[in-house]
Amino acid sequence: xxxxxxxxxxxxxxxxxxxxxxxxxxxxxxxxxxxxxxxxxxxxxxxxxxxxxxxxxxxxxxxxxxxxxxxxxxxxxxxxxxxxxxxxxxxxxxxxxxxxxxxxxxxxxxxxxxxxxxxxxxxxxxxxxxxxxxxxxxxxxxxxxxxxxxxxxxxxxxxxxxxxxxxxxxxxxxxxxxxxxxxxxxxxxxxxxxxxxxxxxxxxxxxxxxxxxxxxxxxxxxxxxxxxxxxxxxxxxxxxxxxxxxxxxxxxxxxxxxxxxxxxxxxxxxxxxxxxxxxxxxxxxxxxxxxxxxxxxxxxxxxxxxxxxxxxxxxxxxxxxxxxxx
Amino acid sequence: xxxxxxxxxxxxxxxxxxxxxxxxxxxxxxxxxxxxxxxxxxxxxxxxxxxxxxxxxxxxxxxxxxxxxxxxxxxxxxxxxxxxxxxxxxxxxxxxxxxxxxxxxxxxxxxxxxxxxxxxxxxxxxxxxxxxxxxxxxxxxxxxxxxxxxxxxxxxxxxxxxxxxxxxxxxxxxxxxxxxxxxxxxxxxxxxxxxxxxxxxxxxxxxxxxxxxxxxxxxxxxxxxxxxxxxxxxxxxxxxxxxxxxxxxxxxxxxxxxxxxxxxxxxxxxxxxxxxxxxxxxxxxxxxxxxxxxxxxxxxxxxxxx
Numbered sequence: 001x002x003x004x005x006x007x008x009x010x011x012x013x014x015x016x017x018x019x020x021x022x023x024x025x026x027x028x029x030x031x032x033x034x035x036x037x038x039x040x041x042x043x044x045x046x047x048x049x050x051x052x053x054x055x056x057x058x059x060x061x062x063x064x065x066x067x068x069x070x071x072x073x074x075x076x077x078x079x080x081x082x083x084x085x086x087x088x089x090x091x092x093x094x095x096x097x098x099x100x101x102x103x104x105x106x107x108x109x110x111x112x113x114x115x116x117x118x119x120x121x122x123x124x125x126x127x128x129x130x131x132x133x134x135x136x137x138x139x140x141x142x143x144x145x146x147x148x149x150x151x152x153x154x155x156x157x158x159x160x161x162x163x164x165x166x167x168x169x170x171x172x173x174x175x176x177x178x179x180x181x182x183x184x185x186x187x188x189x190x191x192x193x194x195x196x197x198x199x200x201x202x203x204x205x206x207x208x209x210x211x212x213x214x215x216x217x218x219x220x221x222x223x224x225x226x227x228x229x230x231x232x233x234x235x236x237x238x239x240x241x242x243x244x245x246x247x248x249x250x251x252x253x254x255x256x257x258x259x260x261x262x263x264x265x266x267x268x269x270x271x272x273x274x275x276x277x278x279x280x281x282x283x284x285x286x287x288x289x290x291x292x293x294x295x296x297x298x299x300x301x302x303x304x305x306x307x308x309x310x311x312x313x314x315x316x317x318x319x320x321x322x323x324x325x326x
Numbered sequence: 327x328x329x330x331x332x333x334x335x336x337x338x339x340x341x342x343x344x345x346x347x348x349x350x351x352x353x354x355x356x357x358x359x360x361x362x363x364x365x366x367x368x369x370x371x372x373x374x375x376x377x378x379x380x381x382x383x384x385x386x387x388x389x390x391x392x393x394x395x396x397x398x399x400x401x402x403x404x405x406x407x408x409x410x411x412x413x414x415x416x417x418x419x420x421x422x423x424x425x426x427x428x429x430x431x432x433x434x435x436x437x438x439x440x441x442x443x444x445x446x447x448x449x450x451x452x453x454x455x456x457x458x459x460x461x462x463x464x465x466x467x468x469x470x471x472x473x474x475x476x477x478x479x480x481x482x483x484x485x486x487x488x489x490x491x492x493x494x495x496x497x498x499x500x501x502x503x504x505x506x507x508x509x510x511x512x513x514x515x516x517x518x519x520x521x522x523x524x525x526x527x528x529x530x531x532x533x534x535x536x537x538x539x540x541x542x543x544x545x546x547x548x549x550x551x552x553x554x555x556x557x558x559x560x561x562x563x564x565x566x567x568x569x570x571x572x573x574x575x576x577x578x579x580x581x582x583x584x585x586x587x588x589x590x591x592x593x594x595x596x597x598x599x600x601x602x603x604x605x606x607x608x609x610x611x612x613x614x615x616x617x618x619x620x621x622x623x624x625x626x627x628x629x630x631x632x
Contacts, residue, residue, distance in 0.1 A: 021465040029481050148619075152611035154557050156564050156580055157604035160587055168590035168597060175588065263470040267561050271584075281473075282565045285480040293480045300473045308468075 004323065007316045015309040022301050023075070026294050027068050080295035084288075098295040102277060104181060106299065109269070109276035112177075112192050113261050116199035121254055124204045128211025128253075135216060147205035155264055159198040159271040166194060177272040195272045202264050207257040214249035218242055248315030255311030259304045360620055367616035374610055377423040385417035390572040397586070400595045407599055409583055415599055418574035422603060425569060426576045427610065429490060430556040436494035437555065438548060441501025446532045448502070449509035460506070463499045471496050475562060484567045489559065497555055504547050508540045515539075542625035549618035553611045560607050576603035 046054075062070075074080065080098035131140040150158070167175035173194045183191070218224065219242065227241045266278030273279070281296035283289075316322060347355075357365070377384060386405075387393075391413060398408040406415035448456040466474075475492055482488045512518065513536065521535050562568030563577025571578060583600040590597035 018465060018468045022468055025465070025469070026477065029477050148615060149612055152553065152615050153608045154560050154564070154577075154604060154611075156561070157601070157608050160580070160584065160601055160604060163587055164590055164597060164601065168587055169594075259470065263472045266472060266476075267564065270565055281476060282567065285476045285565075285567050288480050288483075290480060293477055297469070297473050297477045301469045304470050304473075305468050 004317060004319075007322060008313055011309065011312050011316065015305060018305055019302065022305065023072055023298065024068065026297050026301065027071055028064075029290065029294060029297075075295075075298060080298070081291040083284075083292050084290065098291050101280060101292060102295055102299065105275055105277045105280050108179060108274065109265055109278060111188070112195055112199070112269070112274060112276060113258075113265055115189070115192060115196040116203065116261060117258055119196065120200040120204050120207060120257070123200070124207035124257075125211055125250065125254075127204070128208045129215055131208070132212045132215035132219065135212075143208070147209055150201060150205040151209075153202075155198065155202050155267040156271050158201050159195070159268055162194050162198055162201075163271075175272070177274040179275065192272075192274065195268045195274055198268050198271075199261060199264055203257045203261055206260060207253055210253040210256070211250065214253060215242075215246065218246055218249070244318065244320050247318035251311045251314035251318075255307045259307045262300055262303050262307075356624075363616040364620035367613040367620070370609060370613035371617065374423055374427060374613075377420050378427050379424075381420050381424045385414075385420040387414040387417040389413075389418060389421040389574045391417070397596070399593060406602060407596060409579070409599075415579075415583075415602070418579060419576075419602060419606060421574040422576045422579060422606070425573050426560065426563070426607070427556070429486060429569060430552060430559050433490045433494045433497070433555050433559065434548060434552045436490060437497040437551060438501050438544070440494060441498030442505050442544070444498070445502040445505025446509055446536060447528075449506045449513050450528060450532065450536075452513075456506075459502065463502050466496070466499050472558060472561060475558065476565075476567065479562070479567050484570060486569055486573075489562065489568055493555055493558055493562075497551060497558075500551065501547065505540065505544065508543050509536050512536050512539045542621075546618050546622050546625065549614050549621070553614050553618075556607070556611060556614075576607050579603040 071081070078099055080102070083096050083098055083101060127143060131143050134140055163175045166172045174191055175194065177191050177195050179188050179191055224237060224241055227237050232241070265276065266282060268274070269276040269278040270282055277296050277299060281293060281300075284292035284296065357368070360368075393404070393408055393412040393414065396408060396410055396412040398404050398412070400407045404414050404416065406419070409415055409418070444459055448459045474496055478492045478496075479488065482492070518531060518535050521531050526534075559568055560577035563575050564581050566578065566581060568577055569575040571582075580600050580603050586599050587597050587601075
């Protein structure tokens, strides 16, 4: 088998195994709840029959491993269970499917995250490469100090500063990013501008510093020195010699930061009251609506793992040493 | 050195070396050589620690003392005004130094105790215990930390003790990796082997042979992890699932007063109120980062990047 295919397959298997364990951890969350689960959700006033029916509906009368497979199979088919909110002691059930709660918000979150990524990725790659090429110049040092400072800022600090200047003092953008399914595309971009800027500012700093470090690391390697000594031009060195080896670190940097975006989106959504998955998850944590928390956590974790897996695979597929085996 | 530069005298040279600098003097010399950013960082950290320790003496009012006027503007009685139920913002900021920084500090120490001990054990043991711990850490790190913390908090409930334990355990995975990686280089040294052959027990080998040699990277990591833990706890409190009121905490203070920012056109000072605790968080993180940067330069000479 070609070494590239073999390594990719190995990496895929490892990714699947990680996914399995992560789903196991998220599932066992429900197991760790102290006390009687049905009683805790339905309240003290619930009749024993109601509690029993609720327990049976959740499948709590079945052994844990069977419940895990039920839940995991359901999750693969897009069924994440039923939310706890909307239930009460009388047994009336106005609860919603977790999937119906998440699906419209997932699109919003992806929209916001990709908007931030579209601005942030090219910007930080260009900045990172420029600072690496002109390192220790005034430009490099000022960009570095600026990014070290923004890395230390909590996301909500950046968000509120932007709100203060662009929504409150000068009313250029709305401070609340309330969108719904009917919002037109242009309007949607306008309303999510501030949250997207916040996310951009937060991840550009990280991404730029990591790109710079990766490029400097690469340019210091002996074969680049060799190319320089043999008289190759700057452009030739970068395009022909550095770039083929740079794809892997760059892909890792991008994936790492997009994964960071997944987490950063939670805080930013709450600041701007943006109807996304992060906001839903935080509300669910406050009301301890476990199925919704599980569903959101699963989506975040899967995105995170897939992004890292993708970066690894890009790294493997573009690796010149694997592509041209001896 | 010798006073007469022309004449060399061995006794003179030996005599001049005897001057023994105390730890304090040496620290002072190092500090004078430190770059401006590091001095700034040390100054800020000292101020914050001072505020945290002497909070009740400095703060003009109590942490949860309620005054009749909610959302009071900045005035002589309340330097930064009052919050949504009439508590003095300035006092709460000072008490926040104690609560927020104290909780983050305790969490970081706990994370280092767990991660450091397990990392050292794994590095010495190198059998299936190492394999088991390393794979567990791999899986735990595959879930974004904030998301994992949210899941666990929803199960165990948001109390300060739960918060500290959950964040410490999640963060100890990073400490484990670093400790294991750096001690793997030390474990193979001859003097460790000698100590083992001498019949020293494992905890002695860990404390006396390995730990002193891996301390510099661990101390630097402590600073970085503190920043990370501090920001995580602030984020969780901001989301309303971290440190709970009436305890003064910078993260939740931002959230409680956030609506004031809408009135920036009418009263800019009041609109700045929610930014104060956020700025305090940012300032401390920047300060710690500056000091860590300087420390890394001193102890390794590398790490220019990252």
